[in-house]
Amino acid sequence: MTPPPFLDTPEAYTTLFDSVDTFLLDCDGVIYHGPVVVPGVKRVLSLMRARGKKIIFVTNNATKSRRMYKTTFDKLGIEAHENEIFGSGYASAVYMSRILNFPADKRVYVLGEKGLEEELDSVGIKHCGGTDPEDRVFIPSMDFSYFTPDPTVGAVLCGFDSGINYKKLGKAFSYLRDDPNVHFLLTNQDKVFPTHGTFYPGSGSLSAPLVFALQGKREPTIIGKPNKPMMDAIIAEHQFDPARALMVGDNLLTDIAFGNNSGLRTLLVMGGVTQKEQIYGDKPSDILPTFVVESLGDLAVLDGQPAEKTA
Numbered sequence: 001m002t003p004p005p006f007l008d009t010p011e012a013y014t015t016l017f018d019s020v021d022t023f024l025l026d027c028d029g030v031i032y033h034g035p036v037v038v039p040g041v042k043r044v045l046s047l048m049r050a051r052g053k054k055i056i057f058v059t060n061n062a063t064k065s066r067r068m069y070k071t072t073f074d075k076l077g078i079e080a081h082e083n084e085i086f087g088s089g090y091a092s093a094v095y096m097s098r099i100l101n102f103p104a105d106k107r108v109y110v111l112g113e114k115g116l117e118e119e120l121d122s123v124g125i126k127h128c129g130g131t132d133p134e135d136r137v138f139i140p141s142m143d144f145s146y147f148t149p150d151p152t153v154g155a156v157l158c159g160f161d162s163g164i165n166y167k168k169l170g171k172a173f174s175y176l177r178d179d180p181n182v183h184f185l186l187t188n189q190d191k192v193f194p195t196h197g198t199f200y201p202g203s204g205s206l207s208a209p210l211v212f213a214l215q216g217k218r219e220p221t222i223i224g225k226p227n228k229p230m231m232d233a234i235i236a237e238h239q240f241d242p243a244r245a246l247m248v249g250d251n252l253l254t255d256i257a258f259g260n261n262s263g264l265r266t267l268l269v270m271g272g273v274t275q276k277e278q279i280y281g282d283k284p285s286d287i288l289p290t291f292v293v294e295s296l297g298d299l300a301v302l303d304g305q306p307a308e309k310t311a
């Protein structure tokens, strides 16, 4: 398979930029690395707005709600509107509400944080676990008295949870072990995510113990990129022509596969999860983007300002 073109000239950036009406932008690894905005990206986002492009932020990070992301973007000085922001937490809440028609008298047991709980609240889905201090504790070793099943639990939803522990895993596992009708959902299955100049375990690595313990008896439905429920949540709110849309991401397995699965062209950026040799090395990935660029910020030269201006 012919390797995708590596874009590194203003002419190539212009040709691509002018061919796109809708930019779907991954966040971690494309817009920012942890708390630091990627150099040049603010200029590129301003240029997109100035040229009338539609922007949709698409992140597998379920720790924040749309409202929280809006606050984060505001603090970073990035223009973003809540209805442009699609996190896997929001997509999971939409999926449970609209696709599962999750019953009002049932609760979902959550491995996750405040943002995910806020999105569930926004669609009226009751939840337990999550940030509940009762569950964010270490239990005495080999004490299983803490696992008294809650008959109102009708689903287990796993997202990024920095408070993961045996009590939460044990409770989530027991619901899925004992009742095949309890839905098993993951917000996303990212192995790692880029931050602070390196990588840390992602959501997929936090729900892996559950999947491993269930030994194939239960397979999770995964909501986030590269899966269809995330795109369904987006097109329920935004109409766009896939032929003139571009998915920009740093992760082949999530962002690029998501774009490829949805019939969009894709732009892979470096500096995040994917290394250049995965595309141009001796054994390239079987998931390949349409184009590659060092950084989305490189397109800032199209705004005509001095190249050294980095914001």
Ligand SMILES: O=C(O)[C@H](O)[C@H](O)COP(=O)(O)O
Pocket (backbone or CB within 6 Å): 026, 027, 028, 029, 058, 059, 060, 061, 062, 160, 188, 190, 191, 192, 193, 201, 202, 203, 204, 251, 254
């Ligand atoms: O949940 C995780 O593992 C991370 O938050 C996720 O990988 C980052 O999401 P992105 O914005 O890169 O889709």
Ligand SMILES: [Mg+2]
Pocket (backbone or CB within 6 Å): 026, 027, 028, 029, 030, 249, 250, 251, 272
């Ligand atoms: Mg990313």
